[in-house]
Amino acid sequence: MKPVYIVGAGPGDPELITVKGARLLGEADVVVYAGSLIPPAVLRYVRPEAERHNSATLTRQEIAGILIGAARAGKLAVRLSSGDPSLYGAIAELMADLEAAGVPCEVVPGVSSFLAAAARLKKEFTVPGVSQTLILSRLAGRTPVPEAESLAALARHRASLCLFLSVHLIEEVAAALAAGYPPETPVAVVEKVTWPEERIIHCRLSELPAAVRGAGITRTALVLVGDFLEAAGEPSRLYDPNFSHGYRKRGDA
Template identity: 55%
Template sequence: MKVKVYFVGAGPGDPELITVKGQKLLARADLIIYAGSLVNPDLLNIARPQARCFNSAGMTLEEMLDLMAEAVDCGELVVRLHTGDPSLYGAVQEQMDGLAQRGVPFEVVPGVSSFAAAAAAVRREFTLPGVSQTLILTRHEGRTPVPPGEGLAALAGHHASLCLFLSAGSLVAAAAELAQGYGPDTPAALVYKASWPEEKVIRGTLEDIARQAAAAGINRTALLLTGKFLSAPYLRSSLYDPGFGHSFRGKKDECCNCNPD
């Protein structure tokens, strides 16, 4: 493995949900900068005893860039460990751009996002034939604004499957905005710490999910899922329908599985 900075997706929480490539890099790293507020600390057990580990929660962008650049200049392998997948709410673009400006080589290793772990927790598929073929990943506007046209009420008007990040602390407002587009009786599920040992799933509707979350004391580290995919009847997939042929399987007689007797 080349000496560079590797942005590694740590997965949603379960240490076994890091990728094989990410695990190998973590085991060889000389310097590890991890997102301490969300990354499972058990992942650091993979690191070598002599590896230097820094929690990015108390660091600025400039401090991280300086540390990574200095390590690579010294011939060290650096792992920047992000929760889930680095491409979602990881503030990773500014880090990559900063390294590029300094001439520091880097690579991104994708990870399992928490939205995938949340779907696994509720045992539902986001994209169901006849229900929804679109998944919206977004967050409620807080101290960090969202661009014009990306408010929750507007996005809810699409009636697509939706996963809300970074919004457990403002569920009352978020659910109310979503209800404007989906309707208050739309199914909703709150998944707390998806894939962690303390994972918890709360089911309800957009009308009552915030009350249920408050009663359970959940106000952070949770994803809100909403949309008809959570409970609506759906159409059978054409992919495995015997009457639907494609390049890998010809159309079959609809009665091919009938008992000839």
Template identity: 55%
Template structure:
């Protein structure tokens, strides 16, 4: 059995209880060493086989899984954040299907929600935005037509941008196609790690601020008016608003 486990954004306490248990029970661990906090593997069996996939090809990862299955061993395939977001797990799962190897996916805390937590902000503020766009800037990996930042920016929604801080000038250029220049922006590097760093600005000045802090990778860019202070109060707790669990009060 192979378990794809979301290890969370960095803080080893932000992995799920289930994910932590499976890591402790695993006979073989394959973890994304370039991003996953090695402390997440604390508590693993003394004789566990550990592989760092940062330097491995897809074929090499699959061969470790195939060999483990043949030896009746349990594999923990540990990805950063939540494996469903830029985790490249579909190609692994499809290959396991072909080999007849069973697997399960255990979700984790993504860096975009860890960034919001670090900023103490809410992506979906009433009267501001009820939509969150998760995306990335086109680089060596292309994005489908219509999903370029400049197109998505025209929605004015809350946005979390992955894998793009090293191209911050291009990010800002494209965002300005839809958002006003004074739109608030925050960059959170290594959200939830001990050396977490936060930079706050607007589309007018965020690029230079990021450069001044020498942030070039492992960072979330979040943009939108949800970072501001103007919003409507939620109907959920409004005393004049009734719903299934509460009647309106005068």
């Protein structure tokens, strides 16, 4: 029996899928893809004769049923997830379903949207002297968040922050962030990063709700917060001629 492959499609640009992910799509007999989150251009790697299922209208049990049936029939099946499957991809439940059915699976990582957003902004999340920590999180909604991980609690660290699945609750986001970040903290909202219709908004935390409402952004957007968006920081010591490490002695440069 062939394993089911859970493949990260990347953030949207069809050239940002991994080589392995594109190869598996080209070999697949059955592809179940997240149609509401993956641009049609990514599906250009799928053979015309392959069976395709848009999971936008399917339950997890229906998705698992299609993949299990394909694997038992000796077909190569791919579950195509947006971004990287390990972030808000619900793959733990799917893998449990596959395991219970005796169907092996493998996960192929993808380029996450938070990485693509940093690339589009030409920013580094971990700027020396500014922030050495990146927090990936979301505001509590229909999916709860542990109390210790509430956005207000995370905001008190004032680290570099990227929020998924939260832009539709932007007033609550801004209020929670204000528990730690000053009003003048820079914010970038990146909608549909690397898609043809990508939009980027820059503002201050105090301006965030008005900026998002004014742009009409309600979904498929990341909220990036922190001084890394503007601060120059300090030079990295890794390349400092006065800093020795295992591959270079002080003064070698």
